[in-house]
Amino acid sequence: MMPSPDLFPVPLIHISETNSTNNYLQTFCARESTEELTTVVADFQTSGRGQRGNSWESEPAKNLLFSFVLFPEFLEARRQFLISQIVSLAIKEELDTYTNDVSIKWPNDIYWKEKKICGILIENDLMGRNISQSIAGIGININQEAFRSPAPNPVSLYQITGKQYDIFEVLKNIMLRIQSYYSQLQKGDTSSIVTQYEKSLFRKEGIHRYKDVNGEFLARIVCVEPEGRLILEDERQIKRGYMFKEVEYLLK
Ligand code: BTN
Numbered sequence: 001m002m003p004s005p006d007l008f009p010v011p012l013i014h015i016s017e018t019n020s021t022n023n024y025l026q027t028f029c030a031r032e033s034t035e036e037l038t039t040v041v042a043d044f045q046t047s048g049r050g051q052r053g054n055s056w057e058s059e060p061a062k063n064l065l066f067s068f069v070l071f072p073e074f075l076e077a078r079r080q081f082l083i084s085q086i087v088s089l090a091i092k093e094e095l096d097t098y099t100n101d102v103s104i105k106w107p108n109d110i111y112w113k114e115k116k117i118c119g120i121l122i123e124n125d126l127m128g129r130n131i132s133q134s135i136a137g138i139g140i141n142i143n144q145e146a147f148r149s150p151a152p153n154p155v156s157l158y159q160i161t162g163k164q165y166d167i168f169e170v171l172k173n174i175m176l177r178i179q180s181y182y183s184q185l186q187k188g189d190t191s192s193i194v195t196q197y198e199k200s201l202f203r204k205e206g207i208h209r210y211k212d213v214n215g216e217f218l219a220r221i222v223c224v225e226p227e228g229r230l231i232l233e234d235e236r237q238i239k240r241g242y243m244f245k246e247v248e249y250l251l252k
Pocket of ligand 1: 019020021022023045047048049050051052054056064065066067109118119120121137138139
C-alpha cells in the first residue's frame with residue numbers, strides 16, 4: 001500500500017511511470033534544491049538502466065524500482081566504493097529478514113544462492129577530489145512470479161518464499177537502514193562497514209571459478225581493497241587484483 005508521505009522516513013516521490021528513476025532524480029535535482037535521501041519510486045520504467053549499458057526489466061507494480069540522492073561532499077572520490085558498500089549492506093540486511101542465503105556479489109549485486117535478486121546502479125558526480133552528488137538506483141525483484149526477459153539468472157522474493165510483500169513496507173525499511181549506515185559514514189566510522197561488507201560477500205569461503213581476459217581459473221577471495229579492487233588468489237597462490245568488470249564470476 002502507498003504510505004502517507006508524513007509517515008515515510010525520507011522525502012518520497014511516487015510516480016506511476018518514467019523512463020528510469022535515476023534519470024528522473026537527476027533531472028529533479030538539477031531543477032530544484034533537493035533534500036538528501038529524497039527517494040523516487042516508480043511502478044514501471046520504460047528504459048530501466050543496468051550496469052554495463054544493460055537494461056533492467058520489471059513487470060508493472062510487482063517489484064521495487066527506486067533511486068535516492070546523497071550529497072556526500074565529505075567523501076573523497078577515491079573512497080566512493082563506501083557508498084556501494086552501505087547501499088548493498090542495507091539491502092542485504094533487509095532481505096535477510098525474509099530469507100536465508102542472501103549475499104553481496106562484488107561489487108554490488110545482491111544474490112540469493114546463485115541467483116540475482118537485486119541490481120544497483122550508482123552514479124556519482126565529482127567536484128574536485130570529492131563527491132558532490134550520488135544517485136543510487138536500485139531494482140529489487142519482490143513479487144514477480146516469472147521472468148521472461150533474457151536477464152541471466154533472476155529470482156524474486158516471491159519465488160523464494162511463496163509469499164507476496166507490501167513493496168512500500170520493504171522500501172521504508174531499506175531507507176531506514178540506509179539512513180543509519182549513512183550517518184555512520186558521515187561520522188567517519190568506516191571500519192565496521194568494511195568488515196560487515198567482507199563478511200557478507202558471495203563466495204567469501206572456498207575456491208570457485210572465475211574468468212578474466214586470460215581465460216578461466218580457480219581462486220579464492222582474499223579481500224576487497226578500499227578503492228573497491230577485488231583481490232583473488234589463484235591455485236598457484238598468485239594474487240590477482242580486479243576493478244569492476246575486469247573479472248567474471250562463473251556460476252553453477
Ligand atoms: C544492474 O545492472 O545490476 C543494475 C540495475 C539497476 C536497476 C535500477 S531500477 C531503478 C533504477 N533506475 C534505473 O534505470 N536503474 C536502476
